[in-house]
Amino acid sequence: MGETTVNADQEPKRSFSDRFLRPLLIPFLAILTSLIIVAIVIIITAENPATGLKKVADGYWGIIDGAVLNPRGLVNTLVATAPLILTGLAVAIPFHAGLFNIGGEGQFLMGALFGTVIGIYVDLPPVIHAIVVMLAGITGGMLWGFIPGILKAWLGSHEVINTIMLNFIAIALVNMLVRNYLKDPNPSTVQTLPLLASAQLARIPFPGVASSRLHLGFFIAVLMAVLAWYFLFKTTWGFSLRTTGLNPSAAEYAGIRPKRQYILSFVIAGGLAGLAGIMEVQGLSRVLPVGFAAGYGFTAIAVSLLALNNPLAIIPASLIFGLLTVGGDYLQIRAGLSVHIVSIFRALILLFVAAPEIVRYIYRVKGEPEKAEAMPAPQTRWGS
Numbered sequence: 001m002g003e004t005t006v007n008a009d010q011e012p013k014r015s016f017s018d019r020f021l022r023p024l025l026i027p028f029l030a031i032l033t034s035l036i037i038v039a040i041v042i043i044i045t046a047e048n049p050a051t052g053l054k055k056v057a058d059g060y061w062g063i064i065d066g067a068v069l070n071p072r073g074l075v076n077t078l079v080a081t082a083p084l085i086l087t088g089l090a091v092a093i094p095f096h097a098g099l100f101n102i103g104g105e106g107q108f109l110m111g112a113l114f115g116t117v118i119g120i121y122v123d124l125p126p127v128i129h130a131i132v133v134m135l136a137g138i139t140g141g142m143l144w145g146f147i148p149g150i151l152k153a154w155l156g157s158h159e160v161i162n163t164i165m166l167n168f169i170a171i172a173l174v175n176m177l178v179r180n181y182l183k184d185p186n187p188s189t190v191q192t193l194p195l196l197a198s199a200q201l202a203r204i205p206f207p208g209v210a211s212s213r214l215h216l217g218f219f220i221a222v223l224m225a226v227l228a229w230y231f232l233f234k235t236t237w238g239f240s241l242r243t244t245g246l247n248p249s250a251a252e253y254a255g256i257r258p259k260r261q262y263i264l265s266f267v268i269a270g271g272l273a274g275l276a277g278i279m280e281v282q283g284l285s286r287v288l289p290v291g292f293a294a295g296y297g298f299t300a301i302a303v304s305l306l307a308l309n310n311p312l313a314i315i316p317a318s319l320i321f322g323l324l325t326v327g328g329d330y331l332q333i334r335a336g337l338s339v340h341i342v343s344i345f346r347a348l349i350l351l352f353v354a355a356p357e358i359v360r361y362i363y364r365v366k367g368e369p370e371k372a373e374a375m376p377a378p379q380t381r382w383g384s
């Protein structure tokens with residue numbers, strides 16, 4: 001009888017459940033638990049349990065019906081999702097390098113500022129102009145991301161503190177420039193001049209919606225998520241970045257320069273957040289107003305954590321938060337509930353995803369024992 005030779009070094013192939021379904025368990029249970037707690041809060045604060053149950057049913061159905069089943073609501077959900085995908089990626093990529101980017105808001109604003117200036121004062125052919133404006137937005141975000149990256153790499157400054165401070169600087173700087181130097185001459189508005197038509201992103205028609213707000217930015221954001229996943233898991237640059245995040249000392253021993261990876265991760269993150277900022281101007285507002293900061297940089301932290309920092313999982317995670325953003329209004333209209341219920345729901349999701357042991361304890365989910373595993377070598381070389 002013949003014998004089958006087994007390579008002892010060969011890793012057993014993981015099942016579909018272990019690779020794709022098991023990682024989704026904690027995020028799913030976090031969302032479910034948050035829904036249950038919010039429902040309990042609504043019932044307790046209602047006049048009586050029957051009224052509370054009706055408000056829960058009307059409110060939850062109102063979110064789904066208004067933000068998904070209604071064509072205009074679905075368009076608004078997709079529009080709100082686009083910047084969350086990009087800012088979520090801006091959190092996830094530094095996280096793989098062992099860093100925490102709290103500066104998405106500032107990078108978002110600087111991207112909007114740089115791109116707006118090019119969109120107003122530079123005249124180019126239509127398609128080329130829109131692309132150049134996006135590249136300017138990416139450049140602005142990259143420059144703002146480079147600052148905490150270089151401070152972390154060469155001075156050891158904590159990136160959380162630096163990025164938080166840079167957020168406030170960006171907000172004040174953009175508002176000052178718009179008020180004093182870029183302001184529309186019309187005295188009734190505190191905003192820039194509108195972008196030239198050649199710099200704007202095209203709107204995409206949507207069935208059942210007379211004037212669709214959906215623009216190309218949503219599809220660009222999805223494409224960026226796919227490219228970010230490929231970069232992280234299929235290239236040597238991504239491999240080096242992830243190795244640095246796992247063990248900087250081991251990475252340096254293997255010939256990888258952790259300082260370079262810190263800077264690279266923040267520059268990429270800043271570029272993605274900056275792209276989100278300028279596409280909001282190109283696709284929606286067409287102007288950069290005072291107070292343009294919309295909180296995307298902070299919501300992105302919850303998005304990235306819910307997605308377990310996986311670039312592809314950030315797409316559905318962003319859809320969930322986009323749905324909550326749009327559905328909050330329908331929650332108020334259909335059930336007479338405060339729109340702040342949505343903020344409670346978001347905070348609970350962030351709590352349970354950031355502290356998964358709570359979810360494991362509630363549902364008696366066993367955690368996998370930690371073990372050292374060799375990361376697979378990337379399939380494509382983009383650099384060393």
